[in-house]
Amino acid sequence: MTQQPPFPEDEAIAIIKREGLSLQTLATWRLRGSIPARYSAPAKRVKLGDVDNAALKRAIEIAVNKHGAPLLELLARRTFQADRELAYYRQQLMSLCAEIKRTANKPATVRPVSQRKAMKAQKEIEKLQKDEAALAEKIKSVKRKIAARRVNISTLEK
Numbered sequence: 001m002t003q004q005p006p007f008p009e010d011e012a013i014a015i016i017k018r019e020g021l022s023l024q025t026l027a028t029w030r031l032r033g034s035i036p037a038r039y040s041a042p043a044k045r046v047k048l049g050d051v052d053n054a055a056l057k058r059a060i061e062i063a064v065n066k067h068g069a070p071l072l073e074l075l076a077r078r079t080f081q082a083d084r085e086l087a088y089y090r091q092q093l094m095s096l097c098a099e100i101k102r103t104a105n106k107p108a109t110v111r112p113v114s115q116r117k118a119m120k121a122q123k124e125i126e127k128l129q130k131d132e133a134a135l136a137e138k139i140k141s142v143k144r145k146i147a148a149r150r151v152n153i154s155t156l157e158k
Helices: 009-019 024-032 054-067 069-077 086-104 115-157
Strands: none
8 A cells, every 4th residue: 555645735825925825725635635737837938929820920910009008017017827829818819908098198187075065175185274373382381481490490590
C-alpha cells in the first residue's frame, strides 16, 4: 500500500484566498487529498499586443489610430487569458474601445442642491461661525487671565 504525500494545507489556503473561493472548498480538497490541477498553477496572462497573430495586430493598430493614447494606456495595463482563439482577443479589444467611448465624452455631473439642503447648510455655517467667535473670545479671556497672573506673580516676587 502506497502512502499519499501530506495535503498542502498552506498552499490550499493561499489558493482559496487568491481565487476568492469558499472555505468549504478546503474541506473538499482535503477529503480528496489534492488540489485540482487548474488551481495549482496560476493562469497564464498576456497583453493583447503580445499575441502572435497578424490579424489581431492589424486590428489593434486600427483601434489605436482611432482612439489614441487612452487605448494605448489600457493596452499597457490590462492582461488577458493566454492561448485563446482570435475571436476572444477581438472581443476584448472591442470592449476596451467601448470603455473609452463611454468615458471620453462624459461630462462631470453636478447635481443641483435642494433649497432645503442649502438652507440647512447655511444655518450650519452660521452656527460654526458663532462657535468660532465664542472660542476666540474664550481664548482672549484666558490669555488676559494668564497675563494678569504673571503680573501678580512678578509683583509678589519683588
